[in-house]
Amino acid sequence: MTKPLKIWSALILFLFLFPVFIQLLPGEQPETSSKKVKESSSSMVYAANITEEKRNEELGLNGKRALLYFTHTHEAFKPVTEAKQGKIVVSHQTENITKFGEKLQAQLSINGVETDILPVNNAEEMAKKRIPHYRAYKAIRPHVEQQLQKVNYDLIIDMHRDSAGPQITTATYEGEKYAKVAFVVGTENPNFAKNKAKAQQIKDEMERLVPGITRNIITKSRHDGDGKYNQELHPSVVLIELGGIGNTEEELNRTVAVIAKAVTNALSTPGTSTF
Incomplete structure (x- = not known):
């Protein structure tokens, strides 16, 4: 195998295994996009509830x-x-x-x-x-x-x-x-x-x-x-x-x-x- 071909083969193997190495590294993993969306949605609902409760309280309608x-x-x-x-x-x-x-x-x-x-x-x-x-x-x-x-x-x-x-x-x-x-x-x-x-x-x-x-x-x-x-x-x-x-x-x-x-x-x- 020629030297350039060996270099290209090694590079391809490295790129293929790179995601696996990343997963094995210690430390906090990044959140998935679905989790972020879920938490964002929950925050929006919570904020809406707070706003509604505040409005009702101001109007004297709570309860x-x-x-x-x-x-x-x-x-x-x-x-x-x-x-x-x-x-x-x-x-x-x-x-x-x-x-x-x-x-x-x-x-x-x-x-x-x-x-x-x-x-x-x-x-x-x-x-x-x-x-x-x-x-x-x-x-x-x-x-x-x-x-x-x-x-x-x-x-x-x-x-x-x-x-x-x-x-x-x-x-x-x-x-x-x-x-x-x-x-x-x-x-x-x-x-x-x-x-x-x-x-x-x-x-x-x-x-x-x-x-x-x-x-x-x-x-x-x-x-x-x-x-x-x-x-x-x-x-x-x-x-x-x-x-x-x-x-x-x-x-x-x-x-x-x-x-x-x-x-x-x-x-x-x-x-x-x-x-």
Whole structure:
């Protein structure tokens, strides 16, 4: 073998074995790129959590919790059922008020308010037990009571859809249409004054955000309604009527966003420890 060929052979062998020699050297090995990416990602998530916690603390929202439930689960909106199912109905098993409750839950959670939905389909439970419609508030009551024993909520919302038409339940603000919100308070319960105050606070916040988006606070006794609406279970139970039978999905979605913002503002107001 000639001398140049020997030199080239030795060089090739050295280059081939060089990575092996490096691995055998003592000392800390460099981190793999995947490990670096993982640690970087973890740091980003941790930083995001810290930022969110700091924001909630500044707003006074840390630990604030809300509960949503539906006494009349199947209440639906004609334009929504027509668009989704091709049927114009005011009661539907899936396309109903609960869908907008889920949207409200999501927006409240994004805003820093931990929000639960009562896992009870009251309409189905009543149908199984052959309970008449007028006893819906009594049917949902034990489920709400049980949940309130588990968690200390700052706000409890019973979401409904009003039976009025769009001429009554629609507002226009800056060229956009919104589903109006009404509040119902039972006069025959010991929490009446506090329930009404909670409803008024949310109403005021909503009006500040979108003037004209709410209707009056409706008070009812046992002579013209249930009279209590389970509001005696907690001073922060609020019954809201989201729009009416003729409101569209777009109008309802806009109003849900306003409700979420109004509730967040109300919960973050200093001095509202129970709301």
